[in-house]
Amino acid sequence: MSTATIALLGQPNSGKSTLFNALTGLKQHVGNWPGKTVEKKEGSFARNGVTYDVADLPGSYSMSANSDEEVITRDFITSGKADVVCILADSSQLERSLFMLADYAGIDAPCFLVLNMEDVAKDQGKTVDVALLEKKLGIPVMMFSATDTKAYDQFYFTLERALKEKSHINVSELEKEYEKIIGYNEIKEQIKGGNISGYTPMWLTVKYLENDKVVSAKLKESLPADAASKIESIGLDANGAIATGECKFKWIDELLEGAVNKTKTGVKLGKLDRIYTHRFWGKPAVVLTVILGLLGSFIPALPIMAVASIFDVLKNVIGDALVSVGCPAFVTGLVCDVVIQSFSYIVKMLGFVFGVTLVFGMLEEVGVMARISYVFDNTMGKLGLQGKSVMPFLVSFGCTMGGAAGARVIDNWGQKVLTIALAWAVPCGAAWAIIPMLSTVFFGAGAPLIIVVLLLVMILHMWITAKIFGRTLVKTEDRCGMIMELPPYHKPKWGALFRYVFGRTKDTFFRVVKVVLIVCLIFYILSYGSGVNDTSILYKVGTAIEPVTKIFGLPWQLFIAFVASSVGKEGAVGVISALYAGGSYGEGFMAAMSGAARAANLNELLLANVSRPEALAFIFAITFNLPCVVALAATYQEIHSVKWTAKIAIYYTVGALILACLAYHVGLMIW
Amino acid sequence: MKKLLELLKDGNSRTPEELARELETTRDDVLRQMDFLEHAGVIRKVPFMNESNGCSTCASCSGCEGGCAAECKGCVPQNAKMNMGTMWEVV
Numbered sequence: 046m047s048t049a050t051i052a053l054l055g056q057p058n059s060g061k062s063t064l065f066n067a068l069t070g071l072k073q074h075v076g077n078w079p080g081k082t083v084e085k086k087e088g089s090f091a092r093n094g095v096t097y098d099v100a101d102l103p104g105s106y107s108m109s110a111n112s113d114e115e116v117i118t119r120d121f122i123t124s125g126k127a128d129v130v131c132i133l134a135d136s137s138q139l140e141r142s143l144f145m146l147a148d149y150a151g152i153d154a155p156c157f158l159v160l161n162m163e164d165v166a167k168d169q170g171k172t173v174d175v176a177l178l179e180k181k182l183g184i185p186v187m188m189f190s191a192t193d194t195k196a197y198d199q200f201y202f203t204l205e206r207a208l209k210e211k212s213h214i215n216v217s218e219l220e221k222e223y224e225k226i227i228g229y230n231e232i233k234e235q236i237k238g239g240n241i242s243g244y245t246p247m248w249l250t251v252k253y254l255e256n257d258k259v260v261s262a263k264l265k266e267s268l269p270a271d272a273a274s275k276i277e278s279i280g281l282d283a284n285g286a287i288a289t290g291e292c293k294f295k296w297i298d299e300l301l302e303g304a305v306n307k308t309k310t311g312v313k314l315g316k317l318d319r320i321y322t323h324r325f326w327g328k329p330a331v332v333l334t335v336i337l338g339l340l341g342s343f344i345p346a347l348p349i350m351a352v353a354s355i356f357d358v359l360k361n362v363i364g365d366a367l368v369s370v371g372c373p374a375f376v377t378g379l380v381c382d383v384v385i386q387s388f389s390y391i392v393k394m395l396g397f398v399f400g401v402t403l404v405f406g407m408l409e410e411v412g413v414m415a416r417i418s419y420v421f422d423n424t425m426g427k428l429g430l431q432g433k434s435v436m437p438f439l440v441s442f443g444c445t446m447g448g449a450a451g452a453r454v455i456d457n458w459g460q461k462v463l464t465i466a467l468a469w470a471v472p473c474g475a476a477w478a479i480i481p482m483l484s485t486v487f488f489g490a491g492a493p494l495i496i497v498v499l500l501l502v503m504i505l506h507m508w509i510t511a512k513i514f515g516r517t518l519v520k521t522e523d524r525c526g527m528i529m530e531l532p533p534y535h536k537p538k539w540g541a542l543f544r545y546v547f548g549r550t551k552d553t554f555f556r557v558v559k560v561v562l563i564v565c566l567i568f569y570i571l572s573y574g575s576g577v578n579d580t581s582i583l584y585k586v587g588t589a590i591e592p593v594t595k596i597f598g599l600p601w602q603l604f605i606a607f608v609a610s611s612v613g614k615e616g617a618v619g620v621i622s623a624l625y626a627g628g629s630y631g632e633g634f635m636a637a638m639s640g641a642a643r644a645a646n647l648n649e650l651l652l653a654n655v656s657r658p659e660a661l662a663f664i665f666a667i668t669f670n671l672p673c674v675v676a677l678a679a680t681y682q683e684i685h686s687v688k689w690t691a692k693i694a695i696y697y698t699v700g701a702l703i704l705a706c707l708a709y710h711v712g713l714m715i716w
Numbered sequence: 717m718k719k720l721l722e723l724l725k726d727g728n729s730r731t732p733e734e735l736a737r738e739l740e741t742t743r744d745d746v747l748r749q750m751d752f753l754e755h756a757g758v759i760r761k762v763p764f765m766n767e768s769n770g771c772s773t774c775a776s777c778s779g780c781e782g783g784c785a786a787e788c789k790g791c792v793p794q795n796a797k798m799n800m801g802t803m804w805e806v807v
């Protein structure tokens with residue numbers, strides 16, 4: 046019984062494993078290539094009295110020496126162990142997948158070409174003229190479908206033919222292309238003399254031009270000294286691989302010319318993409334999308350906010366009940382002002398977390414977010430940043446920490462610092478919870494307008510910040526554009542989307558409950574003055590600093606809330622809850638409880654005590670304050686510089702106060 | 717491919733479709749060029765978020781109890797990697 050060895054060669058996903066498994070069935074052996082961690086798969090089958098040994102060569106892109114896989118594959122083939130090499134290509138994308146064949150051409154081992162995925166090509170309406178390809182290539186060629194058991198007879202037939210013919214790829218057209226490369230002929234002239242089995246001089250020359258280390262070393266060894274020094278004196282292009290690669294592609298195109306019915310589809314863009322990728326309209330379209338998204342977030346948020354008013358009712362009912370059973374005022378206040386009031390706010394905030402996450406999660410699922418990052422890519426360049434900085438910014442809408450961590454993909458330190466510094470200006474998930482909530486409390490139906498203004502100020506803020514820090518952090522170097530493959534638009538996967546939205550809302554809930562309750566409790570105790578305001582320490586400190594805080598348009602209570610918001614934005618809500626409804630307004634509260642003014646809930650207290658300009662100042666102050674201490678820590682972790690972390694933190698604190706001051710004065714002009 | 721790289725030097729990013737239009741070729745041709753350039757180490761995929769560094773960065777971030785998922789579940793939606801498309805940068 047005679048034996049023959051066949052080697053399967055193909056790019057990943059060409060269907061090599063499918064073919065290998067179908068051929069060998071259970072007669073397989075899996076091991077490792079000597080000295081390498083690359084998997085070695087061998088098997089065998091018998092047919093018509095011949096035993097075939099099959100070697101499944103590790104999948105690789107080409108025959109160059111970029112990876113262990115490729116070196117193993119190459120060595121196996123050129124060692125002459127295989128009687129015939131079966132080269133697989135994906136017939137549904139021949140332009141791309143024939144690259145292996147083009148790179149193989151010139152290796153001195155017989156082969157045949159299997160165009161797999163016939164069924165896929167057929168579905169795409171592609172037909173391939175196999176006879177023409179055979180004529181051009183000089184080797185057996187067949188259409189095939191590895192998943193179709195009926196196709197295997199044809200495979201065996203072609204295999205036997207290939208073993209008989211032992212033909213090589215006709216490389217004359219390919220070599221004509223190579224000859225156009227400067228230095229090709231000179232190098233080949235020298236290489237011809239040496240004798241390295243398994244390779245043709247053309248192939249070796251091409252690999253030498255591609256700076257293939259293995260080939261260069263081999264040539265040095267085997268060539269006579271004068272020839273070796275001669276080829277070394279021919280200067281090599283660092284991008285030699287690109288030049289030879291272009292030859293290979295050109296050869297493939299000529300090969301396919303007339304052999305494949307080219308349905309040359311022009312590049313078509315959807316209506317939406319024509320706007321988003323428009324040089325001029327792209328930016329306004331994206332900004333409008335974001336604004337509409339934010340406004341749209343109010344829609345799912347409002348019903349949840351309505352639920353929160355239950356707490357206000359609850360507060361009165363429970364408050365009454367507690368007073369009537371003679372509960373001490375401190376405890377009544379604790380239950381009503383700390384616990385119930387906080388929950389009322391928390392539920393309101395969750396409404397927005399839910400709304401914002403839902404709307405932006407949906408934009409992301411549909412594929413719009415990818416367009417947003419595409420449009421802002423060019424803006425990044427103007428800020429002195431790489432295009433990939435846009436991702437940390439987008440992630441920062443959810444969580445600044447995530448943004449800081451995401452900046453890790455930026456290798457240049459200065460750009461990384463600048464990216465994080467700018468990402469801080471992007472309001473995070475917690476900010477998106479608190480700010481719309483406070484805006485609705487203070488401005489009612491005007492809240493959406495406030496949100497839009499904040500968004501525009503954010504863009505301005507980032508621009509100014511980039512100008513301030515950019516000068517020292519990033520050099521105006523030549524930036525290379527990126528290639529961004531945008532996903533096709535598709536319907537959102539509702540299940541996954543809602544799981545994400547609920548997950549995030551739940552996470553936010555637990556975090557917010559912790560922070561708000563603790564902060565609220567602390568400030569409630571600090572400010573509790575048994576009904577008399579001016580005995581609490583906090584009140585004394587507060588009124589003492591108020592002349593200064595008023596410059597920024599902040600009453601002392603709000604200023605303390607601002608300070609608390611640097612720990613975490615939720616903290617601000619805890620402080621407000623405690624300071625306005627709680628101890629410091631103890632008298633008003635007691636009055637309310639005794640029935641004189643029952644309706645005096647916190648919202649009304651706030652409106653009575655805080656003017657609109659002050660409220661506006663406060664909203665600006667906390668929006669643009671540093672995100673939270675954890676983000677501060679994350680920033681330090683990424684940039685490893687105390688100096689810069691501190692610089693950014695101080696910049697944000699001061700910046701927030703300046704913005705508050707401006708907002709206050711603008712507010713004074715309006716109201 | 718030289719032309720493709722030359723185009724990117726102006727600092728503007730492009731989609732494969734735009735490249736195809738400017739190079740007067742097909743999207744498939746651009747994709748195979750990208751394939752080649754990626755394997756030649758001339759361009760590389762930008763890793764998405766924390767893809768490249770495990771979940772160390774996730775530890776501090778809420779919503780990552782799920783263990784060492786490739787992406788930060790709490791910070792970005794589950795399919796974000798897919799839905800955000802892919803970026804390649806010139807090395």
Ligand SMILES: Nc1nc2c(ncn2[C@@H]2O[C@H](COP(=O)(O)OP(=O)(O)O)[C@@H](O)[C@H]2O)c(=O)[nH]1
Pocket residue numbers: 055056057058059060061062063064104161162163164165189190191192193
């Ligand atoms: N439709 C179709 N799918 C195929 C064909 N051959 C392989 N596949 C599928 O393509 C995928 C990749 O195949 P695989 O053998 O793993 O490719 P490998 O990476 O080259 O080993 C698998 O999901 C196969 O089921 C074929 O002829 N037609």
